[in-house]
Amino acid sequence: MTSWARTIADDPNHSTWYVERMRGLAADGEDLAGEARFVAALVGPGSRVLDAGCGPGRVSGAMEALGLSPVGVDLDPVLLDAAREDWPDIRFEQGDLGALPSGLLESLGAPFDAVVCAGNVLPFMEDGAQARALAALFGAVRDGGRLAVGFGTNRGYALEQFVADAEGAGWRRDALFATWEMHARDDESDFVVGVFTRAS
Numbered sequence: 001m002t003s004w005a006r007t008i009a010d011d012p013n014h015s016t017w018y019v020e021r022m023r024g025l026a027a028d029g030e031d032l033a034g035e036a037r038f039v040a041a042l043v044g045p046g047s048r049v050l051d052a053g054c055g056p057g058r059v060s061g062a063m064e065a066l067g068l069s070p071v072g073v074d075l076d077p078v079l080l081d082a083a084r085e086d087w088p089d090i091r092f093e094q095g096d097l098g099a100l101p102s103g104l105l106e107s108l109g110a111p112f113d114a115v116v117c118a119g120n121v122l123p124f125m126e127d128g129a130q131a132r133a134l135a136a137l138f139g140a141v142r143d144g145g146r147l148a149v150g151f152g153t154n155r156g157y158a159l160e161q162f163v164a165d166a167e168g169a170g171w172r173r174d175a176l177f178a179t180w181e182m183h184a185r186d187d188e189s190d191f192v193v194g195v196f197t198r199a200s
Contacts (some may be wrong), residue, residue, distance in 0.1 A: 015078035019056045023086075026058075034180040035118045035150065036062030042195070043068070047113035049125045050105070050140055052133070053121030058085025058091050063116075071108045073097065097121065098129025100136050100165065111142040115156040116149075118180075123155035130157060135169040143200035147171055151179060159192055164185055171196035 008030040026032055036059055039049055054072030055065040056079045060188065063070045064087065072092040074080050083092045095104050097117075115137045122130045136146060145168070153159045159176075165172060173196055178189040 004095065015076050016172055018080040019079065022056050022058050023082075032058055033062035033065070035059045035116060035148070036068070037064055037116060038180045038193070039063060039116045039148055040066045040068060040148075042148060043114045050110070050115045050137070051138060052111045052115050052117040053117055053119060054083060054092060054130060055079045057087045057092060059116060059118050060092070061087045064090055073079065073100075073108070078084065082130070083123060097133040097136065098125050099132065099175060105136070105140045110140040113142060114146040114148065117147070118150050120155055121153045122149065122151050123157040125157075128142055130162070131165040131168060134166050134171065138169045138171055141198050142181075143198055144199045147196040147198070148193065149196075152191050154190045155185070162192070162194065166194065166196055170198065172199040 012159055019052040040063065043049065046069060048064055048069045051063070051072040052062050052069050054074045057072055060072045060083065061072040070090055071082060072090065073095045074092070075096050077094060080092050080094055091108065093104065093108060095101060102143070122133070125133065141147070151157065154180065163173060175195045177183060178185040178191060180193055
């Protein structure tokens with residue numbers, strides 16, 4: 001069972017709470033577009049981006065506002081319903097990144113120019129599924145395509161394992177930051193934003 005599945009089992013209303021929390025932050029004027037700005041700096045206008053583990057669509061919506069062309073995939077139907085309601089012009093589909101159905105990414109338009117995976121998606125997976133997900137995402141981008149992943153490194157998925165899994169899938173590591181604002185990492189950092197390229 002994934003840690004996300006355990007979270008939902010422990011609190012069946014967690015997804016609804018999360019949707020309401022994100023909508024509340026947006027209504028209060030909080031800046032929720034940091035990840036989208038980060039991705040926009042990696043790719044050109046109009047680039048096609050897969051939002052892997054899109055949740056309620058916050059990052060996809062912000063990317064669309066910045067002139068990118070996103071599509072989203074997530075496991076949670078409650079979060080997907082919210083994403084479709086809030087951003088009806090963006091395509092959102094259900095899928096488990098650790099065990100993607102054959103043909104799903106192609107049906108969404110792969111290969112993409114970039115993939116973004118924000119919001120602690122990888123730590124929520126069961127052990128071993130992260131490597132499978134990173135390999136599937138490698139296959140979903142064009143040569144020269146980019147990958148941006150952010151998560152808390154104190155949530156059960158170690159930074160060293162993440163880098164090994166990504167490089168084992170074929171990704172070339174470009175940079176590791178402490179935040180989506182590109183602050184440098186140090187010994188106290190408990191968050192990572194990794195940038196990788198599918199090198200030809």
